Amino acid sequence: MYLKGQTVCSIINGLDHQSDKLLAVHNPADGSLLAEVTQAGLVEADHALESAQSCFLELKSTTAQARSNTLYRWYQLILEKRSQLAEIITLEQGKPLKESLAEVTYAAGYVRWYAQQAERAYGTVIPANSQAHQLLTVKQGVGVVLGVTPWNFPLAMITRKVAPAYAAGCSFILKPSELTPISAIEVAKLALEAGMESGAFQVLVNAKPEQLVKHLTSKKEIRKLTFTGSTQVGKLLYAQCIDTMKHISLELGGNAPFIVFESADLDAAVDGLMAAKFRNAGQTCIAANRIFVHQAIRDKFLEKLKSRVSALIVSSGLDENYDIGPLITELAKDKAAQLIEDALSKGAYATYPAKVRDGSIMSPVILENVTSQMAIYHSEIFAPVVSIIEFSSESNVIDMANEVDAGLAAYFYSQDVKQIARVSQELDFAMIGINEGGISNPAAPFGGMKESGLGREGGVEGIEEYLETKYICQRTL
Numbered sequence: 226m227y228l229k230g231q232t233v234c235s236i237i238n239g240l241d242h243q244s245d246k247l248l249a250v251h252n253p254a255d256g257s258l259l260a261e262v263t264q265a266g267l268v269e270a271d272h273a274l275e276s277a278q279s280c281f282l283e284l285k286s287t288t289a290q291a292r293s294n295t296l297y298r299w300y301q302l303i304l305e306k307r308s309q310l311a312e313i314i315t316l317e318q319g320k321p322l323k324e325s326l327a328e329v330t331y332a333a334g335y336v337r338w339y340a341q342q343a344e345r346a347y348g349t350v351i352p353a354n355s356q357a358h359q360l361l362t363v364k365q366g367v368g369v370v371l372g373v374t375p376w377n378f379p380l381a382m383i384t385r386k387v388a389p390a391y392a393a394g395c396s397f398i399l400k401p402s403e404l405t406p407i408s409a410i411e412v413a414k415l416a417l418e419a420g421m422e423s424g425a426f427q428v429l430v431n432a433k434p435e436q437l438v439k440h441l442t443s444k445k446e447i448r449k450l451t452f453t454g455s456t457q458v459g460k461l462l463y464a465q466c467i468d469t470m471k472h473i474s475l476e477l478g479g480n481a482p483f484i485v486f487e488s489a490d491l492d493a494a495v496d497g498l499m500a501a502k503f504r505n506a507g508q509t510c511i512a513a514n515r516i517f518v519h520q521a522i523r524d525k526f527l528e529k530l531k532s533r534v535s536a537l538i539v540s541s542g543l544d545e546n547y548d549i550g551p552l553i554t555e556l557a558k559d560k561a562a563q564l565i566e567d568a569l570s571k572g573a574y575a576t577y578p579a580k581v582r583d584g585s586i587m588s589p590v591i592l593e594n595v596t597s598q599m600a601i602y603h604s605e606i607f608a609p610v611v612s613i614i615e616f617s618s619e620s621n622v623i624d625m626a627n628e629v630d631a632g633l634a635a636y637f638y639s640q641d642v643k644q645i646a647r648v649s650q651e652l653d654f655a656m657i658g659i660n661e662g663g664i665s666n667p668a669a670p671f672g673g674m675k676e677s678g679l680g681r682e683g684g685v686e687g688i689e690e691y692l693e694t695k696y697i698c699q700r701t702l
């Protein structure tokens with residue numbers, strides 16, 4: 226547990242990095258100071274890179290089984306420290322403790338999954354077209370990896386990168402969000418305790434990431450960038466990686482349609498929407514963003530939804546059992562308020578209006594009559610705002626669902642089997658929840674189409690992002 230005034234350190238080459246350049250970390254619930262973190266600049270970044278490079282060579286002589294064992298120990302330590310880690314997440318990120326506990330389990334799930342996958346990075350034997358040759362492929366780690374992660378899942382977005390990278394034999398330098406660095410540092414300490422080599426997972430914290438990240442992306446020794454965050458920053462970093470031709474994974478923003486067809490089980494649809502919309506106060510990349518409701522069931526659906534929304538408890542802190550915590554910053558609340566204002570000025574109406582609250586706390590809002598003319602339709606809302614759009618036909622709603630640049634998650638509720646088959650094919654989104662609002666799973670490939678990104682995390686696909694395929698053609702002597 227972190228106490229006011231405590232200093233937490235960036236981790237370089239397995240050691241606490243001492244510095245008088247400190248970053249203050251605040252609790253989004255009340256703006257109070259949680260702790261200060263030592264920052265790492267360009268000199269420290271170079272030290273971290275040296276250590277990561279020599280660690281990559283060291284990892285080359287380890288077996289997949291040994292790395293798997295280390296990952297299992299890390300997984301167990303994360304679970305042993307589940308309540309402490311969850312408290313840190315709630316304090317620095319603001320989500321309710323029950324959700325933080327769920328995030329720790331989810332984060333640990335990636336470590337467990339890649340402890341298993343480490344031993345399954347198979348190559349192939351290719352049938353040769355001559356008796357004199359043996360043709361093989363082997364998989365090798367890509368090299369030193371740079372990871373840049375967001376604040377909304379300050380633990381899970383890290384383990385789902387570091388665990389597959391380590392399983393593949395790569396060393397990792399992490400630049401976590403400046404808003405939530407403590408979770409990152411704590412989970413890295415557990416990795417060291419589990420036996421990870423000192424250069425295998427280093428954490429560089431910096432309040433102004435542009436210069437630090439640009440410095441590292443310019444280095445040819447870093448062979449891969451894995452980024453989770455906004456589409457805007459993702460595009461910037463993508464461009465920075467061109468000169469050195471890095472491998473790249475980008476997990477970017479979404480704008481998920483949530484479609485309720487005429488045949489839907491409405492109670493199930495409301496359950497699904499509550500999960501897909503209000504998790505982390507709406508601050509998830511796969512949050513239901515545009516809620517399309519068929520005109521024939523609109524009134525019934527809204528009646529059920531309002532009754533559930535009115536029961537949500539909005540609060541903050543570690544002691545209460547609540548459903549919606551603060552947004553990450555007051556700026557985030559102001560941005561959501563502007564989207565609401567714009568929608569209201571263009572014909573939407575709020576049938577469940579937010580009560581005015583202090584700081585970054587925002588209660589749920591239901592906006593009806595939302596149209597594509599409004600900014601809210603095209604933006605990732607990242608707040609507990611439900612945008613309702615009415616539709617009348619399947620083809621019309623598919624066109625509307627697909628008309629945005631994002632292609633991360635989509636959800637729909639229907640009991641018509643033919644419609645389920647059609648719609649799941651036609652939606653231009655990389656992850657589809659059918660009669661289900663919670664789709665995240667370490668065993669499944671998470672990622673986006675279109676401007677939601679490149680590459681996949683989780684599943685059997687996730688480790689491939691950290692592997693090179695090497696082809697070996699051997700003439701038999």
Ligand SMILES: NC(=O)c1ccc[n+]([C@@H]2O[C@H](COP(=O)([O-])OP(=O)(O)OC[C@H]3O[C@@H](n4cnc5c(N)ncnc54)[C@H](O)[C@@H]3O)[C@@H](O)[C@H]2O)c1
Pocket residue numbers: 373374375376377378382400401402403434435436438439453454455456458459461475476477478479509510511605633671672673677678
């Ligand atoms: N697709 C996914 O898997 C996924 C998962 C979680 C979050 N996200 C997205 O992340 C966003 C929310 O996170 P955020 O606000 O932290 O995003 P962000 O893009 O502002 O920041 C993400 C990370 O990039 C760093 N960063 C910001 N500007 C930078 C710059 N100019 N140069 C280098 N680094 C920079 C930040 O310090 C942070 O570590 C949302 O858009 C959300 O959808 C996507």
Ligand SMILES: N[C@@H](CC=O)C(=O)O
Pocket residue numbers: 377378381508509510511665671
């Ligand atoms: N909600 C996502 C992360 C994006 O915010 C997840 O479930 O992994």
